[in-house]
Amino acid sequence: xxxxxxxxxxxxxxIARGSVYSLIALGYTMVYGVLRLINFAHGDVYMVGAFIxxxxxxxxxxxxxxxxxxxxxxxxxxxxxxxxxxYRPLRNQPRLTALITAIGVxxxxxxxxxxxxxxxxxxxxxxxxxxxxxxxxxxxxDALKAHPGISVSxxxxxxxxxxxxxxxxxxxxxxxxxxGKATQAVAQDRETASLMGIGVDNxxxxxxxxxxxxxxxAGVLVALEEPQIDPIMGLMPGVRAxxxxxVGGIGNIPGAxxxxxxxxxxxxxxxxxxxxxxxxxxxxxxxxVVLLVRPTGLTGKGMVEKV
Amino acid sequence: MSRRLRQLAIATLxxxxxxxxxGPGKKPQQGVILVGEFLSLTGTTATFGQSTKNGVELxxxxxxAKGGALGKKMAxxxxxxxxxxxxxxxxxxxxxxxxxxxxxxxxxASSRSLAGAPYCQQARVPMISPxxxxxxVTRKGDYIxxxxxxxxFQGEAAARFARNNLKLDRLAILMDVKNDYSKGLAxxxxxxxxxxxxKIVAEQSYSEGDKDFRGQLTNIRKAxxxxxxxxxxYTEVALAAKQARELGLDVxxxxxxxxxxxxxxxxxxxxxxxxxxxxHYSVDSADPRVRKFVEAYRKRxxxxxxxxxxLGYDAAxxxxxxxxxxxxxxxxxxxxxxxxxxxxxxxxxxxxxDAERNARKPAVILKLVNGHWKLVTQINPQQxxx
Numbered sequence: 072x073x074x075x076x077x078x079x080x081x082x083x084x085x086i087a088r089g090s091v092y093s094l095i096a097l098g099y100t101m102v103y104g105v106l107r108l109i110n111f112a113h114g115d116v117y118m119v120g121a122f123i124x125x126x127x128x129x130x131x132x133x134x135x136x137x138x139x140x141x142x143x144x145x146x147x148x149x150x151x152x153x154x155x156x157x158y159r160p161l162r163n164q165p166r167l168t169a170l171i172t173a174i175g176v177x178x179x180x181x182x183x184x185x186x187x188x189x190x191x192x193x194x195x196x197x198x199x200x201x202x203x204x205x206x207x208x209x210x211x212x213d214a215l216k217a218h219p220g221i222s223v224s225x226x227x228x229x230x231x232x233x234x235x236x237x238x239x240x241x242x243x244x245x246x247x248x249x250x251g252k253a254t255q256a257v258a259q260d261r262e263t264a265s266l267m268g269i270g271v272d273n274x275x276x277x278x279x280x281x282x283x284x285x286x287x288x289a290g291v292l293v294a295l296e297e298p299q300i301d302p303i304m305g306l307m308p309g310v311r312a313x314x315x316x317x318v319g320g321i322g323n324i325p326g327a328x329x330x331x332x333x334x335x336x337x338x339x340x341x342x343x344x345x346x347x348x349x350x351x352x353x354x355x356x357x358x359x360v361v362l363l364v365r366p367t368g369l370t371g372k373g374m375v376e377k378v
Numbered sequence: 379m380s381r382r383l384r385q386l387a388i389a390t391l392x393x394x395x396x397x398x399x400x401g402p403g404k405k406p407q408q409g410v411i412l413v414g415e416f417l418s419l420t421g422t423t424a425t426f427g428q429s430t431k432n433g434v435e436l437x438x439x440x441x442x443a444k445g446g447a448l449g450k451k452m453a454x455x456x457x458x459x460x461x462x463x464x465x466x467x468x469x470x471x472x473x474x475x476x477x478x479x480x481x482x483x484x485x486x487a488s489s490r491s492l493a494g495a496p497y498c499q500q501a502r503v504p505m506i507s508p509x510x511x512x513x514x515v516t517r518k519g520d521y522i523x524x525x526x527x528x529x530x531f532q533g534e535a536a537a538r539f540a541r542n543n544l545k546l547d548r549l550a551i552l553m554d555v556k557n558d559y560s561k562g563l564a565x566x567x568x569x570x571x572x573x574x575x576x577k578i579v580a581e582q583s584y585s586e587g588d589k590d591f592r593g594q595l596t597n598i599r600k601a602x603x604x605x606x607x608x609x610x611x612y613t614e615v616a617l618a619a620k621q622a623r624e625l626g627l628d629v630x631x632x633x634x635x636x637x638x639x640x641x642x643x644x645x646x647x648x649x650x651x652x653x654x655x656x657x658h659y660s661v662d663s664a665d666p667r668v669r670k671f672v673e674a675y676r677k678r679x680x681x682x683x684x685x686x687x688x689l690g691y692d693a694a695x696x697x698x699x700x701x702x703x704x705x706x707x708x709x710x711x712x713x714x715x716x717x718x719x720x721x722x723x724x725x726x727x728x729x730x731x732d733a734e735r736n737a738r739k740p741a742v743i744l745k746l747v748n749g750h751w752k753l754v755t756q757i758n759p760q761q762x763x764x
Contacts (some may be wrong), residue, residue: 072599072600072602074600076600077596077597077599077600080599080625081593081596083595084592084593086591106741177617189420190420190421190424190460190461191420191421191424192422192424192613192641194641194644194645200536215622216625216626216628221624222624222625223548224621224624297589297590297617298617298620298645299589299613299616299617301422304589307587311653338593339592339593339596341593342593342594342597343448343593343596343597346583347582347583347585347593348555348583349583
């Protein structure tokens with residue numbers, strides 16, 4: 072393996088990991104866009120997503136794709152319930168109140184999860200990746216394995232492909248549909264949007280639904296590749312995706328995608344060339360640098376605080 | 379006014395609850411010898427605690443069937459530390475201050491034994507760790523013992539096997555930098571490999587709880603080793619092994635007793651097949667004591683005991699024998715009796731505790747074949763363990 076091959080390998084792995092961060096970061100950024108709220112419970116929704124798929128596959132014997140959809144729908148509803156019960160009553164309170172509540176919801180999901188699912192890690196079923204549609208991906212993965220620069224597992228191929236599809240779908244939804252445009256309007260100015268006849272509450276609920284469903288998809292996809300799930304598995308990915316959203320420019324959808332990829336690749340390059348001990352230090356260092364140099368993130372436009 | 383009242387009510391309530399805690403509590407039960415154990419019944423290394431608990435229970439039941447000790451029955455109180463060192467310290471304090479146990483068994487993981495040991499030492503309650511192998515554990519004080527060998531020997535045993543039997547020259551190490559056991563084992567492994575003319579071509583680290591090792595493994599792959607030593611616990615090892623295979627690293631994997639869990643095969647699948655580990659005992663042994671233990675364990679729990687179950691069984695056995703010899707459960711006398719353990723015939727071999735309160739025993743090398751650990755060879759300690 073040459074130096075270049077090592078670099079290529081780290082890059083490929085970083086992109087696969089980064090696309091997961093992008094999916095999670097989208098939820099942070101969309102919610103921030105409409106509510107100016109950092110939803111700290113988002114990483115835990117990712118965990119619940121993995122567990123729903125786990126039960127869908129092991130208890131209800133669903134194939135992978137339906138299990139993924141069930142998990143996305145389940146977490147979408149969970150997101151709506153969280154918004155309805157925890158955040159909506161505080162909508163006109165100071166932002167800090169909602170932020171603290173978000174931390175509370177996060178703890179509730181983590182420790183509630185330990186109560187319901189148990190603290191021991193469970194094995195996520197990976198033999199679901201055997202259908203005929205996946206044969207092609209398996210073949211690609213096997214062919215690449217011989218190549219020292221770009222070994223990729225089937226699960227990683229599934230991750231990258233699904234992430235790209237979901238992100239393209241989201242992009243089309245936001246920019247092409249009426250509801251998507253309404254979401255943009257709410258993000259730009261909630262009050263004016265409501266004066267234009269947009270049901271702001273419904274749009275906010277929809278935002279939570281979509282963001283949570285994407286987090287669930289990320290949770291299921293990661294569980295495929297790292298088949299060990301436990302109730303606090305959402306903690307670190309949640310934090311890293313949050314950093315990704317801020318780095319990309321919070322509130323900005325393409326920014327979140329880009330931020331996720333940057334975080335994923337940076338993580339691998341740090342582990343590959345410096346040390347795994349600095350993995351998180353570099354992530355947060357990156358956050359500090361971005362906040363110092365470009366407080367609105369890489370893609371952020373200079374925002375004027377509305378008074 | 380109502381606020382005043384409420385404050386008063388709260389104050390009264392908290393006073394009442396305080397009295398409840400500090401009040402009579404649990405007095406040492408008469409007619410029963412209470413032994414405490416702290417272990418990881420849940421969390422990342424849950425199978426360690428579960429196996430150990432079964433082993434201890436089996437030994438105590440056998441002792442009770444023969445009339446207990448000092449004319450009393452024995453009972454075990456188990457505290458779960460959820461695989462976390464902070465919780466281990468809490469569990470030990472609970473066992474000592476609330477339950478007034480006469481001795482404590484535990485932990486498996488060295489980090490957690492190290493967290494609990496100072497409290498046992500301070501309260502002069504003897505502690506026997508069944509399976510913590512880091513040398514530092516028994517250095518915490520003269521009330522701290524172990525029923526197993528230390529990593530000074532285990533690391534060397536694994537390295538000797540890699541060099542002499544597998545003829546490996548270029549080795550890579552992937553270790554957990556937040557784990558005393560893993561760091562210690564890596565140090566002693568490296569020392570022997572280098573002393574014997576081999577080379578450590580890559581050394582990479584991770585932290586407990588990590589699930590992604592591809593960056594580190596990419597570095598290891600670049601170094602082109604002929605074997606990888608992963609001195610970690612099964613939760614991380616299984617994922618690391620899987621990812622190593624995905625990255626096209628097909629060299630043999632080696633590890634220590636931290637791999638010994640049925641979860642390793644469940645999560646690692648074919649990726650861990652053919653790996654070698656150093657361990658405390660082999661279930662295949664023809665030794666009648668081992669056979670008797672394995673049969674009794676299978677009958678009671680319906681599964682094959684792993685090394686941690688065997689060591690739990692032996693640690694409890696050593697304690698029972700010491701209580702009988704001491705004739706009392708008084709801390710200092712019991713400590714001296716445990717320290718005087720000579721040629722105790724346990725499931726994991728004949729155990730003599732040395733002046734450093736460590737057991738001196740051979741290690742076995744096991745290979746994973748079709749999901750079962752098969753005995754490959756036994757490695758005896760060459761020089762006395764200091």
